[in-house]
Amino acid sequence: MQPKIIHHCFTTFKDTSPLVHNITNDVANNTVANVLLAAGASPAMVHDIKEAPEFVTLAQALSINIGTLTQTTLQSMLATAEVAHSQNIPWILDPVAVGATSFRQQACTELLKFKPDVIRGNASEILALAGMSSRTKGTDSGDSVEGAKEAAQQLTQYAKVVVVTGAIDWVTDGTQGYAVDHGHPMMTQVTAIGCALTALIGGFIGANTSKTEEANSDSLLNAATTALAYYAQAGEIAAQQAKGPGNFYVHFLDALYNLEAQTLIDNLRVTSS
Numbered sequence: 592m593q594p595k596i597i598h599h600c601f602t603t604f605k606d607t608s609p610l611v612h613n614i615t616n617d618v619a620n621n622t623v624a625n626v627l628l629a630a631g632a633s634p635a636m637v638h639d640i641k642e643a644p645e646f647v648t649l650a651q652a653l654s655i656n657i658g659t660l661t662q663t664t665l666q667s668m669l670a671t672a673e674v675a676h677s678q679n680i681p682w683i684l685d686p687v688a689v690g691a692t693s694f695r696q697q698a699c700t701e702l703l704k705f706k707p708d709v710i711r712g713n714a715s716e717i718l719a720l721a722g723m724s725s726r727t728k729g730t731d732s733g734d735s736v737e738g739a740k741e742a743a744q745q746l747t748q749y750a751k752v753v754v755v756t757g758a759i760d761w762v763t764d765g766t767q768g769y770a771v772d773h774g775h776p777m778m779t780q781v782t783a784i785g786c787a788l789t790a791l792i793g794g795f796i797g798a799n800t801s802k803t804e805e806a807n808s809d810s811l812l813n814a815a816t817t818a819l820a821y822y823a824q825a826g827e828i829a830a831q832q833a834k835g836p837g838n839f840y841v842h843f844l845d846a847l848y849n850l851e852a853q854t855l856i857d858n859l860r861v862t863s864s
C-alpha cells in the first residue's frame with residue numbers, strides 16, 4: 592500500500608473526527624472511549640435497545656463487541672446492526688472469545704446476517720468464527736496470525752474486510768492482503784487494547800467511506816490498514832517509555848494523541864502479503 596494512501600486516510604480521520612457508536616463490553620467501555628478521544632474521534636457508548644437503533648443514525652460508524660454479552664444486549668446489537676446495514680453506516684464486529692461458548696457462536700452467526708463491513712479479532716477468534724479449531728484462552732489468543740490467514744480469507748464471505756491481530760497484524764479483503772509489522776507485546780498486558788483498536792478501526796472506516804453508498808472494499812482495506820499501523824506504532828512508542836502495563840496505558844494514550852502523519856509514514860512497516 593502506498594504511503595500516500597495511508598497519509599490520506601490518517602489525515603481524513605483526523606479532519607473528520609468521526610462519532611463512533613459503541614456497543615462494547617463492560618471491561619472495555621472506558622478504555623475504548625479514552626482511546627477514541629486520544630486519537631481525535633468522538634466516542635458514544637449507547638447500549639439500550641430503546642435508543643441504540645435510533646442513535647446509530649447520528650454516527651459515522653458502529654462498533655459491536657460481544658465481550659460481556661448478555662441476552663439483552665444481543666437484542667440491541669442485532670437491532671442496531673440492522674439499521675447500520677440498511678443505512679450504509681459502516682460497522683465493525685469484534686467477536687470476543689467466540690470459540691468459548693455456543694452462546695457467543697450463535698450470537699455471531701446472527702450478527703453476521705447484517706454484513707459487518709469489517710471483522711477484527713485475534714487469531715483464535717478468527718479461527719473459531721470460521722468454524723476452525725482454535726486454542727482460545729477466554730479472551731486471549733493461543734494461536735498465530737499466520738495460522739489464521741485462511742480463516743480470515745474464508746470470513747470475507749461475511750465481511751468485506753477481515754483483520755487478524757497479533758505480533759504482526761494481517762488484513763485482507765479476500766484477494767489482497769497486508770501485513771502490519773508494528774506493536775509491542777506489552778499491548779497484550781492491558782485489557783481491552785484489542786477492543787479499543789476495533790472501535791478505532793470503526794472510526795477510520797467511518798471517516799474514509801461515503802455514507803451515501805455502500806462502502807467499497809478498497810476504501811475499507813486502506814482505512815483499516817492505516818488504523819492498524821497508527822495504533823501499533825503508538826504501542827511501540829509507549830513501550831519505549833513504560834516500566835510496566837500501568838504506565839504503558841498512560842503513555843499509549845499520549846502516543847496516540849501526539850503521533851503525527853509524517854512520523855507514521857517515516858516509520859511505516861506495511862507490506863503486501
Ligand SMILES: Nc1ncnc2c1ncn2[C@@H]1O[C@H](COP(=O)(O)OP(=O)(O)OP(=O)(O)O)[C@@H](O)[C@H]1O
Nearest residue numbers: 713756757758774775776778782783784785786823
Ligand atoms: N506479540 C505482539 N507483539 C506486538 N504487538 C502485538 C502483539 N500481540 C498483540 N499486539 C498488538 O496489540 C493490539 C491488540 O491486539 P490483540 O491481538 O492483543 O487483541 P485482543 O486479543 O483482541 O485484545 P483484548 O481482547 O484484550 O482487547 C494490536 O494492535 C496488535 O498489533
Ligand SMILES: Cc1ncsc1CCO
Nearest residue numbers: 616618658659687730783
Ligand atoms: C477480560 C474480558 N472479559 C470479557 S471481555 C474482556 C476484555 C478483553 O476482551
Ligand SMILES: [Mg+2]
Nearest residue numbers: 687713785786
Ligand atoms: Mg479481543
